[in-house]
Amino acid sequence: MGPSFFQDGTLKGYNISGEFTGPANQRVSYDTGVAISAAGGYAFNKYLGVDFETGYIWAQFNSIQNYQVNDSSIGNVPLLVNATLSLPIPHTNIVPYIGGGVGGAISELDAHHLTEPVSGNFAEGSESDAVFAYQAFAGVRFMLGSHVSLGVGYKYFATGDPTFDYPPSPDLDISFKGVRTHSVLFTLQCNF
Numbered sequence: 001m002g003p004s005f006f007q008d009g010t011l012k013g014y015n016i017s018g019e020f021t022g023p024a025n026q027r028v029s030y031d032t033g034v035a036i037s038a039a040g041g042y043a044f045n046k047y048l049g050v051d052f053e054t055g056y057i058w059a060q061f062n063s064i065q066n067y068q069v070n071d072s073s074i075g076n077v078p079l080l081v082n083a084t085l086s087l088p089i090p091h092t093n094i095v096p097y098i099g100g101g102v103g104g105a106i107s108e109l110d111a112h113h114l115t116e117p118v119s120g121n122f123a124e125g126s127e128s129d130a131v132f133a134y135q136a137f138a139g140v141r142f143m144l145g146s147h148v149s150l151g152v153g154y155k156y157f158a159t160g161d162p163t164f165d166y167p168p169s170p171d172l173d174i175s176f177k178g179v180r181t182h183s184v185l186f187t188l189q190c191n192f
Contacts, residue, residue: 001037006030006059007180011067012161014116017171022116026065028176030074033059035155035183039082043191046088053080053101057157057181068115072123076159076179077106078133086141093143097153105133107162109174123166123174131160131178141189151187156180 008029014022034057041051058075082101089095107130111123139153159178166172 002035002183002185004033004035004057004059004181004183006033007182009179010177011064012175012177013173014067014121015173015175016121017173020116020119020121022119022121023066026067028064029062030059031062033057033181035157035181035185037078037185041082047086049084049086051082051084053082054078057179057183059181064114066116066118068113068117070113070115072112072114073110074176074179075108075110076133076157077108078135078157079103079105080133080135082135082137095141095143095149095151096139097141098138100134100136102134103132105131105159107131107159107164107179109162109164109176111164111166111174114174121172123164123172125166127164127166129162129164131162133157133159137185139185139187141187147191149187149189151189153185153187155183155185157183 037055039051039053043049060073061069080101080103084099115122137155141149141151163175
């Protein structure tokens with residue numbers, strides 16, 4: 001787990017069926033968020049392993065141009081298959097690694113009166129969308145024994161473009177360009 005820094009993004013559209021379209025392609029900025037992940041997998045040898053990873057990457061909106069965010073937030077549950085290449089340094093307990101993953105994510109918008117102020121239209125509650133996702137990561141582990149290590153790493157995570165459909169009366173669709181995050185993670189790994 002560790003801090004996650006979301007790149008500035010874009011609110012692509014804020015559309016109420018047949019009645020109103022809010023300002024499109026508006027700049028989105030985020031507060032510093034958090035990333036938590038867990039993975040389980042198989043090491044073919046001391047160099048190559050594969051795993052399945054999930055977790056949660058979350059941040060509150062700092063601002064959305066021409067909108068009122070009111071403590072609204074966005075989160076992603078990654079569902080990724082990763083491959084990791086480890087390169088143990090001989091005669092040390094240091095193991096640098098690099099890898100990547102691909103799969104999907106469940107994106108969730110938690111709207112707290114997310115408002116387009118000209119019309120007064122707003123979204124309230126949580127909605128989700130399934131999107132494509134991928135990541136790349138690198139770091140270093142320090143072996144505490146033959147089966148346990150502590151480490152620190154960097155992870156770049158990205159998703160496809162989610163659209164969040166809020167309930168009728170009226171229908172409201174809010175779409176974003178996919179999130180891009182940079183996370184610094186502190187890790188614990190156990191091998192069995």
